[in-house]
Amino acid sequence: xxxxxxxxxxxxxxxxxxxxxxxxxxxxxxxxxxxxxxxxxxxxxxxxxxxxxxxxxxxxxxxxxxxxxxxxxxxxxxxxxxxxxxxxxxxxxxxxxxxxxxxxxxxxxxxxxxxx
Amino acid sequence: xxxxxxxxxxxxxxxxxxxxxxxxxxxxxxxxxxxxxxxxxxxxxxxxxxxxxxxxxxxxxxxxxxxxxxxxxxxxxxxxxxxxxxxxxxxxxxxxxxxxxxxxxxxxxxxxxx
Numbered sequence: 001x002x003x004x005x006x007x008x009x010x011x012x013x014x015x016x017x018x019x020x021x022x023x024x025x026x027x028x029x030x031x032x033x034x035x036x037x038x039x040x041x042x043x044x045x046x047x048x049x050x051x052x053x054x055x056x057x058x059x060x061x062x063x064x065x066x067x068x069x070x071x072x073x074x075x076x077x078x079x080x081x082x083x084x085x086x087x088x089x090x091x092x093x094x095x096x097x098x099x100x101x102x103x104x105x106x107x108x109x110x111x112x113x114x115x116x
Numbered sequence: 117x118x119x120x121x122x123x124x125x126x127x128x129x130x131x132x133x134x135x136x137x138x139x140x141x142x143x144x145x146x147x148x149x150x151x152x153x154x155x156x157x158x159x160x161x162x163x164x165x166x167x168x169x170x171x172x173x174x175x176x177x178x179x180x181x182x183x184x185x186x187x188x189x190x191x192x193x194x195x196x197x198x199x200x201x202x203x204x205x206x207x208x209x210x211x212x213x214x215x216x217x218x219x220x221x222x223x224x225x226x227x228x229x230x
Contacts, residue, residue, distance in 0.1 A: 004158075035218055043206075043224045043226075044206075044221050044222060045159070045208075046221075047220070047221075050218045091158055091159075093158075102172070103161035103172055103174065104149075104159070104219065105161070106158030106160075107158055108157060108158050109156075109157070
């Protein structure tokens with residue numbers, strides 16, 4: 001069975017501080033996909049990034065960066081120079097790589113509060 | 117292009133009643149999945165529909181059922197509502213070739229069972 005753990009339930013920072021969100025996953029699959037989603041107060045889940053299990057190259061996109069380490073089953077996410085608009089709940093998710101019937105297994109989420 | 121739209125946005129039902137939630141998938145997306153998100157928790161997979169047939173199901177009882185229509189829109193039906201069914205219900209669509217895209221989620225329907 002797949003499992004995603006986000007140990008941090010809430011993080012509070014002051015604007016312009018960096019924020020790193022931890023994600024640890026469990027799966028028996030050799031091929032899988034990892035995601036980060038952002039959920040603002042409005043409720044919709046906003047897709048941020050997808051990584052497949054063979055792509056351990058870390059990436060920076062604007063103020064966002066990701067650190068995927070297969071050896072430790074971790075997929076951490078960092079917001080650099082946080083802004084008030086970054087306040088939201090962030091979810092890490094894991095998916096099988098089947099041809100059909102894929103489902104996302106989500107972690108419990110980390111609430112990020114950025115104070116001005 | 118329009119995104120995923122869900123209706124209604126909020127709903128209050130009485131225990132034992134039945135409810136139908138609706139979802140219009142994003143243009144070009146033929147796969148729809150439904151998730152239940154209890155307050156303070158991550159979303160839980162209910163089921164997925166592809167070409168009008170159920171194509172994967174999570175650990176939910178049979179009183180949770182669904183439909184997908186030829187235009188790829190979908191309905192989630194819940195019978196014999198229980199208090200624990202109170203949650204945000206999220207619909208997500210994706211195009212054929214899931215492996216290249218992430219799902220697009222709607223804003224959800226907030227269901228309260230009293």
